[in-house]
Amino acid sequence: MNKLFRHDLALILAIVLTALALGAASTLLTKEGETVEVRLRGELYAELPLSRDAELDVDGLCTVVVKDGGAYVRNSSCRNKICQRHPPISRAGETIACLPNGVTVRVAGEGGADFYV
């Protein structure tokens, strides 16, 4: 019985340690995984990680800027500039659109709401 009990403890410990390791790995991975999808007329144009500051020129139409974990649009060639006034987006599902140019910027990934209104 005593030997069995030691085996039990080892088994339980092994499972819990695996769980902890998985948990640590997943938190590290998800932080890297958050991305924004830039689409031009519905087609995927580029994917940018939110964790790294970057600037992307979209076909000369506008610039998508990633800074401090949020994405926004700058230098848009469109007339009304609605897209430029949109505050930075960072939650999964949030979207900035430049309709005249057909550019959409959307935070990808699970979690968060299905739509934002």
Added chain:
Amino acid sequence: MSDKTRRIALLGLLTALCFGLSYLELMLPALSVGVPGIKAGLANICVVAALYLLGPWEAAAVNLARILLNWLLFGSFTGLLYSLAGGALSFGVMIVLKKSGAFSPVGVSAAGGAAHNIGQLGVAALMTGTPALMLYLPVLLTFGTAAGALNGLIFTAVQKRIKPRRKE
């Protein structure tokens, strides 16, 4: 009482008890933490008991009866699929570990609890097309193991007390 009759009676008893425990758990919200998928799973004591007192097929029957009855009375169909997957995986793991003879009911039940959550979550991730659900695995795994170990401990305690009576 013939051995066969006794076994069938015990099987019925365990199934009924199993269902009673499911109901009890439902009545005691204090046992759940409010996170989906995390619960004590007291009814699994009966599955472990059937495995040790009767045998693997009887335990499978109790397990299946538990899942189906739960589904008919309180569950949704998707919930049933999750439970079946969890039940099947957990059951396989428990049989293998028991056969190895290296573990007491506590270890067997703990591993069973962990396997149950892996199966459940795996099917849920597949069905909803959201692999990100697997991110809950670490939490569920920890709780599943703890719940399984608890069930194993309860069974061991009960077994010690009912054993003398069984040997008429």
Added chain:
Amino acid sequence: MKKLLCVTVVLLLLTGCEAYPKRFSATYTDVFDTVTEFTAYCGSEEEFEALAGAVHGELKRLHEIFDIYNNYEGLDNAKTLNDAAGQTVFPPEELVGLIEAGRDWYSLSGGKLNIAFGTVLSLWHRCREEGLLPDPEELSERAKHCDISLVDVGGEGVTLADPVMSLDFGAIAKGYAAQKAAELAAGMGGESFALSVGGNVVTRGRKPSGKWEIGIQNPDGGLLTTVKVSGEAVVTSGDYQRFYEVDGVKYHHIIDPDTLYPASLWRSVTVIAENSADADALSTSLFLLPLEDGKALAEKFGAEALWVSPDGGVVRTEGFSGYE
């Protein structure tokens, strides 16, 4: 015991053969001058493509009918009607239906929601494009041609009896179109989907993991709350959705017919209702109405609402928190 074994094995195998629905999404930027997103859980990509194609097609069709800026070959649409003010036009039944709905909403909202406000709205629209402010005199001059009782609907023909008048369906067209497109998709067998036409969200069924979750934005950025729905429509009218700035002052797109300037009673109003057409018209009406009038109107439709006031205060109808 052998029998039992067989039953168990068969049951376990069956669970492995189900066609699990997967999540698919499509985004369109070519209808109703806004972003349209369609998300559905389908067994296969082909199934989703068929559903999304039908939804997109229906939205495009309705967009062309309700469009007041462009003509389309062989179609007597809203622009045709506006251009031909004074004469009788025979537009598609959807446009006649929307005009009739518009007249109902005029009386329901006590005159605050007026589809005959096109002359004033088009001036604001032009000024927004150019970044200028409208001339107050021109605004009030144009406001003289907004009498909805001069819109004649007789038989299948529509006549704008005031030759200067024009119609604008911006407050109700998206909700109406989203409703129609959702009904089409449901008729094709779509059981679990959500469609957002520029913030007019219609839902059907639920996700495998639960209800549809709609995040309600805080007018100053960030998330105010999340509502969970399955089957209901959610619409928000807010001053942050479409606006422009002149000399540091923001001018948004929802014009109060009594002041002829952007309404300032509320920062945003969110409505949850059974029907997306009602929800859209309600959210605009409530945005323009005082709280008590708005509450009474919402109650008429069994709708729930959330108001954000200029000082950031939040007011809810009694049943709204049931969705949070």
